[in-house]
Amino acid sequence: MASHGRKNVHGKTGVRFKTGWTATREKAMQRNVVTELILHEKITVTSGVTKDLIKNIDHLITLAKKDTLQARREAAKILRNEKNEENQKAINKLFKVLGPRFKNRKGGYTHQYKCVMRRGDGAKRTVVAFVE
Numbered sequence: 173m174a175s176h177g178r179k180n181v182h183g184k185t186g187v188r189f190k191t192g193w194t195a196t197r198e199k200a201m202q203r204n205v206v207t208e209l210i211l212h213e214k215i216t217v218t219s220g221v222t223k224d225l226i227k228n229i230d231h232l233i234t235l236a237k238k239d240t241l242q243a244r245r246e247a248a249k250i251l252r253n254e255k256n257e258e259n260q261k262a263i264n265k266l267f268k269v270l271g272p273r274f275k276n277r278k279g280g281y282t283h284q285y286k287c288v289m290r291r292g293d294g295a296k297r298t299v300v301a302f303v304e
Contacts, residue, residue: 201221202221202224202225202228203250203251203252204252205217205221205225206225206228206229206232206250206251207251207252207254207262209225209229209282209300209302210229210232210251210262210265210266210270211254211255211256211260211262211265212256213301213302214299214300214301214302215299215300215301216287216297216298216299216300217297217298217300218290218295218296218297218298219286219295219296219297219298222284222298222300225300226282226284226300228250229281229282229300230279230281230282232247232250232251232266233266233270233271233274233281235247236266236267236270236271236274237271237274237275239267239271243267244263244267247263247266247267248263251263251266270302273302273304274304277303280303281302281303282300282301282302282303283300283301283302283303284298284299284300285298285299285301286298287299
């Protein structure tokens, strides 16, 4: 006997309250991943994250090539305030190291390589790294 008005209830018709994967969680995850890629220049993520990661990184590198105050402010909206092993902030590394490195390149700043599936849940993984 199925319940008509109550969908997703534990029991015969499933789970009632699901925790949603919201847009703010997605945005926060993308900010974390982009910052880590800038700091370490190579990162392993699941294949679902890769497309948005590459889009965001291309936008940030384009801003870094301009190297204006407005570009720094736009990049600061996205990047986290974190440091790497050399005690270098992500925004400074973006504008002082990565921007000049890709000054003569018009696009395609990253490579993506398929990796073995994750052992626990079998998720497809991808290694994303900067070119050059």
